[in-house]
Amino acid sequence: MGGGATGGATPAWSVLPDEWKGLLVERGLRAFRADQILHALYRDYITDWDQATTLPKDLRESLKREFPIAPAEEVGCDTAPDGTRKLLLKMHDGELVETVIIPVYAKGGGSETVRLTQCVSSQIGCAMGCTFCASGANGLVRSLRADEIVAEVMAARKYGTLTNLVVMGMGEPFANYDETMRALKLINAGKGPNLGARHITLSTCGVVPGFERLAAEGLQFELSVSLHAANDELRDRLMPVNRRWPLAELLAACREYTLKTKRIITFEYTVIEGVNDSRECAEELARRVREVPMAKVNLIPLSPVDHRPGLRTPPEATMAMFLDVLMKRHVQTMIRRSRGKESQAACGQLRARRRMEGAG
Numbered sequence: 001m002g003g004g005a006t007g008g009a010t011p012a013w014s015v016l017p018d019e020w021k022g023l024l025v026e027r028g029l030r031a032f033r034a035d036q037i038l039h040a041l042y043r044d045y046i047t048d049w050d051q052a053t054t055l056p057k058d059l060r061e062s063l064k065r066e067f068p069i070a071p072a073e074e075v076g077c078d079t080a081p082d083g084t085r086k087l088l089l090k091m092h093d094g095e096l097v098e099t100v101i102i103p104v105y106a107k108g109g110g111s112e113t114v115r116l117t118q119c120v121s122s123q124i125g126c127a128m129g130c131t132f133c134a135s136g137a138n139g140l141v142r143s144l145r146a147d148e149i150v151a152e153v154m155a156a157r158k159y160g161t162l163t164n165l166v167v168m169g170m171g172e173p174f175a176n177y178d179e180t181m182r183a184l185k186l187i188n189a190g191k192g193p194n195l196g197a198r199h200i201t202l203s204t205c206g207v208v209p210g211f212e213r214l215a216a217e218g219l220q221f222e223l224s225v226s227l228h229a230a231n232d233e234l235r236d237r238l239m240p241v242n243r244r245w246p247l248a249e250l251l252a253a254c255r256e257y258t259l260k261t262k263r264i265i266t267f268e269y270t271v272i273e274g275v276n277d278s279r280e281c282a283e284e285l286a287r288r289v290r291e292v293p294m295a296k297v298n299l300i301p302l303s304p305v306d307h308r309p310g311l312r313t314p315p316e317a318t319m320a321m322f323l324d325v326l327m328k329r330h331v332q333t334m335i336r337r338s339r340g341k342e343s344q345a346a347c348g349q350l351r352a353r354r355r356m357e358g359a360g
């Protein structure tokens with residue numbers, strides 16, 4: 001349980017809708033209040049119990065004590081020319097977390113609505129140490145609690161309606177499995193924010209035990225796997241996690257996952273100039289990915305990072321060559337461009353900047 005259920009306070013945003021009744025009773029509070037509480041939290045979107053005016057004052061005081069709401073404070077917002085926004089959020093202990101929102105403007109019935117795809121962080125920093133990734137450049141600070149991941153979603157609400165959520169910000173979700181899963185179950189819950197499971201995507205660098213756990217949940221979340229190299233020699237160098245769980249083990253876990261859940265896995269392949277961008281690399285990628293039934297590939301041109309100036313974005317022709325090789329091998333492939341590059345909105349870069357400026 002996020003925040004610890006025994007004795008101390010339990011963050012309100014870490015309680016699953018089904019758990020409210022039991023927790024209220026345990027604390028001598030009236031179970032029938034659960035629905036009003038859920039309505040206040042996830043229909044009225046209160047950020048302070050005093051805003052829950054349907055509840056009696058003494059109950060609000062108890063809720064403040066027992067189930068505090070801890071909103072994240074927006075301390076920075078960078079907007080890229082393409083509209084992508086990167087929010088820098090301050091957590092209760094002063095640590096900074098990044099979340100990125102990608103708005104899509106939809107006109108209908110005379111009014112304009114804004115639909116958001118949001119990318120949330122699961123940890124502050126990251127222990128995985130992938131060479132091309134800014135989030136891991138300074139190691140792991142700490143994991144986020146479930147309610148802090150929910151707080152990221154709540155902080156983005158004022159910019160529009162959440163329609164897709166991806167756990168592709170800072171951190172490795174399978175290295176913070178319980179809290180991440182609790183947050184996603186809450187966000188998915190009908191009496192919570194009610195975001196459909198198929199609109200929620202987890203991305204892992206290949207922490208193998210997570211696959212079996214996720215398959216056992218019986219949920220419909222989407223799963224992405226960051227591959228970036230299709231042989232152990234190269235992957236060991238780019239992603240230290242590969243030394244613990246090499247490709248054969250990772251692909252076997254992917255295979256089992258797809259067979260058990262009948263769900264697609266999307267492999268992410270970030271193309272880095274002169275590193276993993278040869279025709280042989282593309283051929284090898286096609287071959288290995290085909291070991292997994294129902295696999296798709298997303299090709300992503302590297303987003304340059306400050307701490308590794310030697311790593312460069314490949315030219316368009318390289319991306320086209322990769323796409324061509326994979327398509328000829330009948331691998332379903334898309335080229336994805338990371339939006340918001342202009343505002344350093346990709347991959348742990350805003351927080352890294354802040355730290356350098358001494359504001360973190």
Ligand code: SAH
Nearest residue numbers: 133168171172203204205226268302303347
């Ligand atoms: N730890 C998880 C989720 C966070 S990273 C994972 O590894 O999947 C989200 C995606 O961004 C991953 O595919 C990651 O490899 C990719 N990424 C990281 N740094 C990048 C960069 N500089 N350019 C392009 N993609 C990058």
